[in-house]
Amino acid sequence: MLVALAGIPVLIALAVRLTSRVPSGRGPAFLDRIAENGLFAAVTGLLVSIPLFLPLTVGVVAGDTIAGEAGLGTLKYLLAAPAGRVRLLLAKYVGAAVFCLSAVLAVALSGMAIGALLFPVRPVTLLSGDTVSVGEAMVRVLLIAGYITVSLLGMAAVGLFLSTLTDVPVGAMAATIVVAIVSQVLDNLPQLEWLHPWLLSHYWLGFADLLRQPPSFDNFASNAWLQLGYIAVFGALAYGRFTTKDVLS
């Protein structure tokens, strides 16, 4: 999955390279900037992956955490080892969180690499009009990667909880991905504006502030609080469910 994720910016960069001219203002944001500065391959890759591809992979990993072990029948042996139910749950969540980070880094790093390989890399003009050095720009890309990783942690907690409900991993994976998609759909309905700040995916694309000088961390903080809330609620639900669950698989 990490390879597939890393392939996204490569695909984008190759497409841009081969068509050589991208009409400005069409396609995903920053697409037209890739040819002029390779670092934008990473940003574009991340942007394109956020709505579907990253949630998809995180949903697969988070949904598989407990249900996958139950489906294989290894859950009972882990618990009889004894792994301890709380300890196992924590280990599984940490594993999912590490995957979130690796997934985002896979896109970001491969984006920067392919961008540097196919296009010139030069100082970047930020959204605020300031220009920063290549090194500083790379730090900004990593900051965005951090932002997106945090964005996915709440979803991983939802997946963990759903995974404790079933012995069929595919069910938990699908349900987790559905939650992410529904959240994004609801976030696009203006009639539900009151609900928007509470939606899992509300801040997913809100990292543009990190591309200003000086970077604004307001969204970063709001996003972190929201994700923390999701982790607390669904973590507690997962704990409540898993510590009392009869393991019959």
Add this chain to the structure above:
Amino acid sequence: MTGGPAIQALPGATSATETSAIETRGLSKRFGRQMAVDSIDLSVPRGSVFGFLGPNGCGKTTTIRMLLGLASATNGSITLLGQDIPARLRDVLPGVGALVEGPAFYPFLSGAANLHRLDTADRHAPSATRRQRIHEALDRVGLSHAAGKKVKAYSLGMKQRLGIANALLAPRELLILDEPTNGLDPQGTREVRSLVRSLAAGGTTVFVSSHLLAEVEQICTHAAVMSAGRIVAQGTLSDLRRAGHVQLKVITPDVGAAQGVLARLGLEPAVGRQDGADGQVTAEFPVDAVSPEEIAAALVGGGVRLRGFLVEGSTLEERFVALTGEGFEVEQ
């Protein structure tokens, strides 16, 4: 103890929890409207090889799941190695090796890697001796040559061996083995049998659930028979056998005379197969009423020409069928 003959095999037990590896009181598990396990009192003495018998679907595995804290009991209490379950689960489980309802492993990992992962899951397992312990466990079940092979390439019998190896990763006080010989070839079955014997000789209590009676009869010192969620008999193997019917068989040409003598002794003789000049008279034989030698003397005294005289205890299988019913249907 509910239903059936109640046999307790703890002579002179001071405190049940001290001498018992497993002790349950009124243990029950309800799934919806069905009582899967109905108020059972198990008592497994330390150091015994305990056979847990019962037809498919009688609640054996559910009981084992409750013993290991995988499922919660609806009612009743469990004491494992003197500690309360599930309250002291974390202290008890490191001393318990288990094989529950078939082995389960990650198919994409090798046998040794699977054991490594499961051993890592146990916080108490020392990592310094891990490789060594995994190697020894694999060696004990005869899997050393396949240690590096991926589990998906294992046969059912090899997976079963790996499951047993997992139960042997650390020195255990108690082994709970659910159907350990499933899928094993006759050779593997023999090896498991001798493995269980050697473990028991080393002081480990072994709790084996099985539906293979011959198996239990060969390796166990104690047994309990479960049927439809209840324990219908429990005790030492010889107690269990004795509780069954003992049959007297007399082979003689003087069938009529033999019948007369036996009837006078208070038995109920029946005439069996006629083989040439010799006839067979059989009778249910209550052990306490009259001894075999008295019967033999009475028969000879009654002028019966004895050509064969046999007192036959029932096999465990006959006992088992008598306790759990003859039918092939899975009991609900």
